Amino acid sequence: MLLHDGMLVDVDQLGEVRNDGRPAIYVPGWTPTIAYLGLAPLVILCFQHDGGDLATWYLDENLNRLGGSVHELPPDASRILTEATCSLFDGLWAKIMETSVPPALDEREEAFYRLPEGSRAELLGLFLGSFDTGTRYVPVDEMSPGHPGSQVIDFGSRRQPLQSNYLHALLNSGALQQQNLAFIELGHMTFPSPIDGRPMIVRHALILHGVIYAYRAVDAGTGTVMFLIASEIYFRIAGIFIPAGRVFVGFDPAGMRAQMPDLFREFFARIMQHGNLLGPYFARGTTKPVHAWRGVTAMHIGHVLWNDISGIGSIVSGVPRAKLPRFMVFEAQYEPEMYGPLDAIFPELLGLVDRRTDSLMEAIPSFYENGQTLIRSSSMKVTADMRTRILATIRPLGPTSPASICREARIDSVPVIMFGVRVENRTIVELESFCTSLVTHLARTLGKAVLVVDGHNSRIGSRDDFIRSHGERGAVRSPIMIERDLVMAMRDAAKDTGIEIVDTIGLPITESLACGHEADALIAIWGAGLAKYRWVCNIPGLLLTNRWNLGHLGDRFIYHHPDAMENPTPLTFIPEDAVEDMPDAELVVRLGDDFIPSICNFRIDEAKVMAAIDIMLHEHALVPS
Numbered sequence: 001m002l003l004h005d006g007m008l009v010d011v012d013q014l015g016e017v018r019n020d021g022r023p024a025i026y027v028p029g030w031t032p033t034i035a036y037l038g039l040a041p042l043v044i045l046c047f048q049h050d051g052g053d054l055a056t057w058y059l060d061e062n063l064n065r066l067g068g069s070v071h072e073l074p075p076d077a078s079r080i081l082t083e084a085t086c087s088l089f090d091g092l093w094a095k096i097m098e099t100s101v102p103p104a105l106d107e108r109e110e111a112f113y114r115l116p117e118g119s120r121a122e123l124l125g126l127f128l129g130s131f132d133t134g135t136r137y138v139p140v141d142e143m144s145p146g147h148p149g150s151q152v153i154d155f156g157s158r159r160q161p162l163q164s165n166y167l168h169a170l171l172n173s174g175a176l177q178q179q180n181l182a183f184i185e186l187g188h189m190t191f192p193s194p195i196d197g198r199p200m201i202v203r204h205a206l207i208l209h210g211v212i213y214a215y216r217a218v219d220a221g222t223g224t225v226m227f228l229i230a231s232e233i234y235f236r237i238a239g240i241f242i243p244a245g246r247v248f249v250g251f252d253p254a255g256m257r258a259q260m261p262d263l264f265r266e267f268f269a270r271i272m273q274h275g276n277l278l279g280p281y282f283a284r285g286t287t288k289p290v291h292a293w294r295g296v297t298a299m300h301i302g303h304v305l306w307n308d309i310s311g312i313g314s315i316v317s318g319v320p321r322a323k324l325p326r327f328m329v330f331e332a333q334y335e336p337e338m339y340g341p342l343d344a345i346f347p348e349l350l351g352l353v354d355r356r357t358d359s360l361m362e363a364i365p366s367f368y369e370n371g372q373t374l375i376r377s378s379s380m381k382v383t384a385d386m387r388t389r390i391l392a393t394i395r396p397l398g399p400t401s402p403a404s405i406c407r408e409a410r411i412d413s414v415p416v417i418m419f420g421v422r423v424e425n426r427t428i429v430e431l432e433s434f435c436t437s438l439v440t441h442l443a444r445t446l447g448k449a450v451l452v453v454d455g456h457n458s459r460i461g462s463r464d465d466f467i468r469s470h471g472e473r474g475a476v477r478s479p480i481m482i483e484r485d486l487v488m489a490m491r492d493a494a495k496d497t498g499i500e501i502v503d504t505i506g507l508p509i510t511e512s513l514a515c516g517h518e519a520d521a522l523i524a525i526w527g528a529g530l531a532k533y534r535w536v537c538n539i540p541g542l543l544l545t546n547r548w549n550l551g552h553l554g555d556r557f558i559y560h561h562p563d564a565m566e567n568p569t570p571l572t573f574i575p576e577d578a579v580e581d582m583p584d585a586e587l588v589v590r591l592g593d594d595f596i597p598s599i600c601n602f603r604i605d606e607a608k609v610m611a612a613i614d615i616m617l618h619e620h621a622l623v624p625s
Helices: 075-098 107-112 117-128 164-170 175-186 253-259 263-283 303-318 364-369 384-393 402-411 431-446 479-494 509-518 530-536 547-552 606-619
Strands: 008-010 030-036 043-049 054-059 065-067 136-139 150-154 159-163 189-192 199-202 204-209 212-218 225-231 236-242 247-250 288-293 326-329 353-355 372-375 416-420 448-454 462-466 498-503 521-525 541-544 571-573 579-581 602-604
Touching: 054 117, 075 107, 075 117, 075 263, 107 263, 117 263, 136 253, 159 164, 164 189, 164 236, 175 189, 175 236, 175 288, 175 303, 175 372, 199 212, 204 225, 204 263, 204 364, 204 372, 225 253, 236 253, 247 253, 263 364, 288 303, 303 384, 303 530, 364 372, 384 509, 384 530, 402 416, 402 448, 402 498, 402 509, 416 431, 416 509, 416 530, 431 448, 431 479, 431 498, 431 606, 448 479, 448 509, 479 498, 509 530, 521 530, 521 606, 541 606, 547 579, 602 606
Parallel strands: 136 247, 288 326, 288 372, 326 353, 416 448, 416 521, 448 498, 521 541, 541 571
Antiparallel strands: 008 030, 030 043, 043 054, 054 065, 150 159, 189 199, 204 212, 212 225, 225 236, 236 247, 579 602
């Protein structure tokens, strides 16, 4: 029988381990290291392989092997282990998640984190399996000003009223972005308590996901710990999670449930991973804000600019240079800074950008150990200053590159037309026919012009590493190959005309921007490429999209409304009577099995579209008199 006072025992102090009644023989390459006694009477024996892998055995109190996983244990041993595991995790939850100033972990709890993470996760699964219910998701509307003043939320041993007016103030859509600036300057954020409206100081963040952070706050009057869940592309407070009651309250609880079906389990998973770091981190009186750029997972050509870069611009313009935080760019080897280096766009950040090869999720332990709190800036408006900053950093690839050809054309007063093509979905059914007809029509209308065909780009660091569209991995054919075929067809159509076809397909975004900076007019199919043509280059022009989008798309204003971009040039859409949606038309990229009207392909009345193009060209004085 094992007799020992500590929670961890070196193997040479353990005694003889037996397997099937005989002294245990270990598989070559595997070496027992330590034994964990924190789930007595059972013992967990840890192994390490010569190659670095980790494993565990479960032993009884007499050091007889019971199994290599919880699923191999006899029923009685499984019951005993479940009870011991529940006791352990209940204690960790109370200390780390429910206590305003977390106390130090005891020896049993500290020793638990010496177990392999896979074994800790297995034990967590055993613990969570004992619960019939998880997180309750409560809509704020049930506590709206039109209802009685408060709704009581049961916190288990406590019942506290959440006041509707304070909840609405807390969940104000812009509050977090404003508080980012306060955190950088003052060392903390301040939010009204949903219980009594008094200020709650926020200095700590629990990272749930690359785009979901949980900012820890404590109600001063009751000591109730709550987490402000920040999520979505426009990084805002989506709701609050109160660990003591396992309850989430927000404007869109169904949306949060879709992102995280059970916050209770998600929080427990973070305790399993980093609980030994979280307690000391939450107990810190001061932390340092650090800005996070996710890396490859953030690489959406539109959101990177509209939300992330514009958000950083808000910090740069709103915080004194001496107080700017460090900016971490994760997975830098994938060139996530697709519009150019942050410290080139923002020279104020020189010396403050840390480019790392690990992912944000891999770096989480270092944030807690170093007392760092992650912030993420976001905006929904591209300013004129932002356009100027980005354009100031770009240069043509070379003297014969597409951008250089466009620049020479402008010098010679030859119109430059940017054509943004889209092939994945939400595009013209007879796309090649339209493209070649467009060349012929421009030749007839303008006589001489440079037509820039733009589509998928490569990352700045590699012309062979293309920026994929959303859902592209399931494409029936590579979109960039389809785009290149279209360019070939357009070049054939341009022979013996005054139209010179140049293309930026597969070139870095910076080359597309350099061309767009020289362009006089834009003809484009609606899609994320408009981030280049409109938000950066602000080219006036005409957009094509399906009929459903013309009448129903909620964000169709984002490339021309002053709320989304400063000083926009004129932009028009083709008339609705020029479009017919084709729900049965094949899509190169489908987004699930259900019909989605916003990505439906469409057929156009070519004569009406060409007439709309002529009107646009005349409005911008590009048609020879």
